[in-house]
Amino acid sequence: MELPEAKQKFIEAWGKLGSEWGINRTMAQVHALLLISPEAQTTEEIMLTLSISRGNANMTLRELIGWGLVEKQHKAGERKEYFFADKDTWNIARQVAKERRKRELDPVIKVLDELSRVEGDAKDPEFITFTQSVKDINKLAKNVDKTLDTMLKAEENWFWGSIFKIFK
Known part of the structure; x- marks a missing residue:
C-alpha cells in the first residue's frame, strides 16, 4: 500500500x-x-x-x-x-477523557446524586429496587470518575504500569 x-x-x-x-x-x-x-x-x-x-x-x-x-x-x-x-496520543486520550467527563459523566453524576435523595416507603419493593439501582449506578459512575481523575493527573508510564498490574 x-x-x-x-x-x-x-x-x-x-x-x-x-x-x-x-x-x-x-x-x-x-x-x-x-x-x-x-x-x-x-x-x-x-x-x-x-x-x-x-x-x-x-x-x-x-x-x-x-x-x-x-x-x-x-x-x-x-x-x-x-x-x-497535538500528535501526543497520551495528551489526546487525556483531553478526550476530560471532555467526555465534562459533557457526559458529570451531568449523570449530578442527576444520580439528586435521585439518591428520593423519599419513599422503605418497605415498598419499587422504592427499594429504585434506590438500590440508583445507588449502584452512582457508585459505578463515581468509581469511573475517580479512575478518570487518576488518568488525567497521571503520567502515561505510571498509569499504564498501574493498570497492567491490576490485570496480572
Whole structure:
C-alpha cells in the first residue's frame, strides 16, 4: 500500500471510530488529517483533502478547538489561519477523557446524586429496587470518575504500569 492510500484509509478508519464513540465522523476525519500532517493545514487544504464544504470545515475546526484537540496558528505575513493537532496520543486520550467527563459523566453524576435523595416507603419493593439501582449506578459512575481523575493527573508510564498490574 502506498502512502496516499494508507493516509486515506487512516482518515476513514479514524472517522468510523469517532462515529462509534459518538463523535461526528467529519470531526474525527479532520482530526485524523491533522494528526498525520507534518505541517499545520489551512481550512482550504482541509476542505480539498476531505471534500467538505467551508461551512462544515469551519464548524468542525471550531468544535475540535473547543475539545482542545486542535490549535489555531498564524504565520507571519499571512492572513490565512493554520490548524495543528497535538500528535501526543497520551495528551489526546487525556483531553478526550476530560471532555467526555465534562459533557457526559458529570451531568449523570449530578442527576444520580439528586435521585439518591428520593423519599419513599422503605418497605415498598419499587422504592427499594429504585434506590438500590440508583445507588449502584452512582457508585459505578463515581468509581469511573475517580479512575478518570487518576488518568488525567497521571503520567502515561505510571498509569499504564498501574493498570497492567491490576490485570496480572
